[in-house]
Amino acid sequence: MSNYSTNEFRSGLKVMLDGDPCSILDNELVKPGKGQAFNRVKLRNLNTGRVLDKTFKSGEQLEAADVMDTDMQYLYTDGDFWYFMEPESFEQHQADEKAVGDALPWLSEQDMVVVTLFNGAPLSVTPPNHVELEIVETDPGLRGDTAQGGSKPAKLVTGAVVKVPLFLDQGEIVRVDTRTGEYQGRVSAK
Amino acid sequence: MLKQWQPGASLATLRQRSRVLAQLRDFFQQRQVMEVDVPLLSRATVTDLNIDSIHTINPNPSANPRTSDPAYLQTSPEYFMKRLLASGSGDIYSLGKAFRSAESGHRHNPEFTMLEWYRCGWDEHQLMDEVVELVATLVPDIAVRRCSYGDLFIQHLEVDPHRIELVELQSMAVSASSEAWAHETRGNCLDLLFTVLIEPRLEEGLVLVYDYPSCQSALAQCAEDSQGRRISRRFEAFLNRVELANGYCELTDVAEQTARFAEDQRLRQQSGKAAIAADQHLLAAMQAGLPDSAGVAMGVDRLIMQLQGADSIDQVMPFSWDRC
Helix, strand or coil, X not given: CCEEEHHHCCCCCEXXXXXXXXXXXXXXXXXXXXXXXXXXXXEEECCCCCEEEEEEECCCEEEECCEEXXXXXXXXXXXXXXXXXXXXXXXXXXXXXXXXXXXHHHXXXXXXXXXEEECCEEEEEECCCEEEEEXXXXXXXXXCCCXXXXXXXXXXXXXXXXXXXXXXXXXXXXXXXXXXXXXXXXXXXX | CHHHHCCCCCHHHHHHHHHHHHHHHHHHHHCCCEECCCCCEECCCXXXXXXXXXXXXXXXXXXXXXHHCCCEECCCCHHHHHXXXXXXXXXXXXXXXXXXXXXXXXXXXXXXXXXXXXEEXXXXXXXXXXXXXXXXXXXXXXXXXXXEHHHHHHHHHCCCCCCCXXXXXXXXXXXXXXXXXXXXXXXXXXHHHHHHHHHHHCCCXXXXXXXXXXXXXXXXXXXXXCCCCEEEEEEEEEECCEEEEEEEEECCCHHHHHHHHHHHHHHHHHCCCCCXXXXXXXXXXXXXXXXXXXXXXXXXXXXXXXXXXXXXXXHCCXXXXXXX
16 A cells, blocks of 8 residues: 655545554644644544544655445345445445444445445444434324424334434334434324 | 635734734834835745745746746745844844745645844843733733743653753653654754643743753854753743744854854755755855844734634635635
8 A cells, every 4th residue: 555644644534553544534734933843633543433633743654544435235134244235346245243333223224324444344334324214112192292392212123212202103204313313303104 | 616716814804914914013113113124035045954945946047047046935034134133224123924835734824924023232031021012012911921941841741851861852752742753853852842742731821931942042042041051042932822933032153153054954964855055145244243132033824813713824814825
């Protein structure tokens, strides 16, 4: 792989740091008037998700990380692995629980997701920002309660539990923001 | 890209900028300091290891062989101003542009506005007082702290920056950054530690730091402090933890100046940088006699950033480099 110098560091660039792939979030030039320039860089470790602050000498280089974000379709799980397919090539990838991680409560079969590949293997899975899922379990809806506030827990078909307004019923489809886990609205009754 | 035709600063900020420039000129006019508008383009430039000048190219060398000399955009008006001092100008100031290659970021722009002034017969402490007075005309209730460079290192890092061994300094720099600092020079390691570990912990308001290490003397006189440590008579001003100004009790000894230029050349060669000829006009002026003086340079864009509470230099300039 090629190397990147500090002056090429841009937000989104993927580099290797201490053996882990990292994504650069921010790169700030620091230069005392008479002194040597250096760069204060914010990176996200793509393995652990942790955000790091590092100071580099200007001109220092980091190896590029072989990291690629690829659109894939979620197929199924056998309990140990989750299977994804590239729609153009039909190539399949299996991801372990660590890679699927936070995306797990939002995965429903046939949905398109972004799979981040590191050296060709799934490193993480990012669901779409918004998903539409069916309520499979909740207290009976309170008819006519559309104006009041108030909410109740509802279990969705993927297993996620979100807070929904009191008037919603089992079998209805709701739209949820996967980044916050918040209910966005009713899509339609089944 | 299409939106970049607009200025980075709002019209309200541009109006404040215009007022600040007028206030600065008024400050010096009231004190009978003469404004000088020295050249921005010169055949000579600084030799500092860590300051890169922008230079021009000859568009048509065959037709204009005489103009094939390199010409440099000035990184500060210092050399021209010292030639005026040596000619008997008395107290002078310059409020104009300065240029530094490849310096671009939230606090840097390759072209920026610099205020630089010289006071004949003053030392650096008198000039620090005047820096406080100038900033106080713009920020009337500013909190001010003065502290020596050595005391700041002892306060925050518990080491004496003037006496610490180089290897110990390098290992501190490695912990603060990376292995790349294991063989760095004393000056560069000190800069890293100061900027990364001390600057963010400075007080709000105006902090004046004086008695810099002798290895960072640039064009300042060197001396011994009360504890017998070799220091340079240099100071820096920080406004809300942002480097704002750099001042010296000016070096007047031409032999010492010649030796420092030669040392710059050695360091440039060591780092694989192109050699730059020393400014012979400056040396000749110093040979003729540079009066005892103190001088300071201040970043005007950064001053306006602090007045505005802006976090990017782009927000206080008509057009920063990304818009040019």
